[in-house]
Amino acid sequence: MSDNKRVIIAGAGPVGCCAALILAEAGIPVTMLEAADTLPQDMRASTFHPPTLELLDRFGITARLKDVGLITPQFQLRDRYEGLIAEFDLIDVADLTPHPYRIQAEQFKLTGIAVEMLKKYPHAQVIFGAKVTGASQTADHAEITYEQDGEARTMRGAYVIGCDGSRSAVRQSANIEFPGFTFPELFVTASLDEDVQATVPDMGHVCYIYDPEEWCAIIHAPNMWRILIPTKPNADRDYVISDEYLFPRVKFFAKLDHDPKLVHRTRYDVHQRVADTYNKGRILIAGDAAHLNNPLGGMGMNGGIQDAYNLADKLVTILNEGADEKLLDRYTRQRREIAVEYVHAQTGRNKKMMEERDPEVRRKNYDELRAIAADPKRRRELIRQTTMINAMERAEAIE
Numbered sequence: 001m002s003d004n005k006r007v008i009i010a011g012a013g014p015v016g017c018c019a020a021l022i023l024a025e026a027g028i029p030v031t032m033l034e035a036a037d038t039l040p041q042d043m044r045a046s047t048f049h050p051p052t053l054e055l056l057d058r059f060g061i062t063a064r065l066k067d068v069g070l071i072t073p074q075f076q077l078r079d080r081y082e083g084l085i086a087e088f089d090l091i092d093v094a095d096l097t098p099h100p101y102r103i104q105a106e107q108f109k110l111t112g113i114a115v116e117m118l119k120k121y122p123h124a125q126v127i128f129g130a131k132v133t134g135a136s137q138t139a140d141h142a143e144i145t146y147e148q149d150g151e152a153r154t155m156r157g158a159y160v161i162g163c164d165g166s167r168s169a170v171r172q173s174a175n176i177e178f179p180g181f182t183f184p185e186l187f188v189t190a191s192l193d194e195d196v197q198a199t200v201p202d203m204g205h206v207c208y209i210y211d212p213e214e215w216c217a218i219i220h221a222p223n224m225w226r227i228l229i230p231t232k233p234n235a236d237r238d239y240v241i242s243d244e245y246l247f248p249r250v251k252f253f254a255k256l257d258h259d260p261k262l263v264h265r266t267r268y269d270v271h272q273r274v275a276d277t278y279n280k281g282r283i284l285i286a287g288d289a290a291h292l293n294n295p296l297g298g299m300g301m302n303g304g305i306q307d308a309y310n311l312a313d314k315l316v317t318i319l320n321e322g323a324d325e326k327l328l329d330r331y332t333r334q335r336r337e338i339a340v341e342y343v344h345a346q347t348g349r350n351k352k353m354m355e356e357r358d359p360e361v362r363r364k365n366y367d368e369l370r371a372i373a374a375d376p377k378r379r380r381e382l383i384r385q386t387t388m389i390n391a392m393e394r395a396e397a398i399e
């Protein structure tokens with residue numbers, strides 16, 4: 001098999017793994033370089049939306065995620081003190097998708113399944129402990145530089161895809177701008193080994209809790225409940241993950257009368273950024289390397305996986321069928337517009353609604369949400385939007 005078809009992928013996150021599978025399945029030699037020594041097990045994304053599950057059906061991954069995840073057809077919008085505002089059920093879009101639910105499963109479950117599947121392709125290689133330092137190109141090949149075992153190495157292929165996350169070395173070395181901003185507050189997540197429904201029986205498996213001072217997202221993932229809260233701007237990074245800071249907050253939202261058993265806690269900066277382009281000749285970027293958004297709505301990884309399928313399918317037609325490379329410009333047009341017009345717009349709206357300070361506006365918002373929930377047509381439109389069904393349809397329509 002010719003190496004001048006090889007695609008080199010930086011980063012074995014969900015996005016790199018999906019791209020690698022599609023290329024390998026099409027017979028294209030693919031090498032994925034991962035900086036960590038094993039697959040990262042980070043507690044980040046845990047929501048898979050219906051359009052992503054449809055894409056993952058292609059390799060039978062959705063069925064496997066069902067085995068290890070939690071199927072959640074409903075989501076709730078709640079007020080911190082008043083409780084339920086409205087509940088939505090994805091059964092309302094059952095005619096549009098074979099998966100009218102989210103699957104809650106940690107992102108490392110997907111990468112674990114994908115890397116295991118890649119083993120059956122002799123032309124697919126995953127190299128751990130390989131930290132990519134940059135990418136370059138000529139008219140007929142792309143080259144990646146990386147460090148492994150303390151040595152600087154290079155590898156050549158037809159294309160390089162940077163799936164190496166928010167600080168992407170591939171994006172930076174290709175001088176692709178990444179404009180946007182960083183929110184002044186940190187976001188904190190705490191994972192509890194507690195049964196929240198034992199203390200708050202009407203708490204749904206996916207809840208967005210509105211409050212002007214301190215909103216909260218509560219997500220039931222397999223074997224744990226995860227709570228996401230913001231901090232004040234300029235908060236002390238260590239203090240916000242201390243017992244002193246977290247225990248009263250977790251106890252309040254989960255209505256616990258004892259100190260919670262926390263199995264994981266972290267805080268992180270949240271950015272809203274989109275790269276100027278996702279393709280520069282033979283160098284391509286996807287996922288967090290190309291776009292970042294706040295996690296309210298669970299769209300970062302989903303958008304990234306959707307990039308991976310879009311891009312890898314195009315590379316297959318270019319490399320296997322001789323299609324015009326202009327297809328890669330369409331990749332940028334389709335996926336960049338979704339990041340800006342859809343994911344940023346929707347996650348921004350979610351955050352604004354959750355933290356609305358004006359009591360009158362807040363009241364109007366609640367009335368509006370209740371009216372939407374009571375109206376089948378409007379309810380369906382809200383679900384199409386929040387599950388990314390609209391986004392996938394829009395991307396397909398972009399030439």
Ligand SMILES: Cc1cc2nc3c(=O)[nH]c(=O)nc-3n(C[C@H](O)[C@H](O)[C@H](O)COP(=O)(O)OP(=O)(O)OC[C@H]3O[C@@H](n4cnc5c(N)ncnc54)[C@H](O)[C@@H]3O)c2cc1C
Pocket residue numbers: 010011012013014015016033034035036040043044045046047048107130131132133163164165166168169189268286287288289295297298299300301302303304
């Ligand atoms: C708390 C939290 C909750 C979230 N919840 C959701 C959710 O529910 N739904 C959702 O859709 N999104 C969610 N997100 C966002 C989601 O986690 C990311 O969008 C997703 O991980 C992006 O996948 P990726 O493959 O592009 O990048 P990453 O997951 O960041 O993977 C990048 C990979 O590249 C490797 N790497 C980095 N640098 C190099 C290098 N120089 N050389 C080689 N390898 C390198 C890393 O080790 C990593 O394995 C959440 C994020 C956070 C922080």
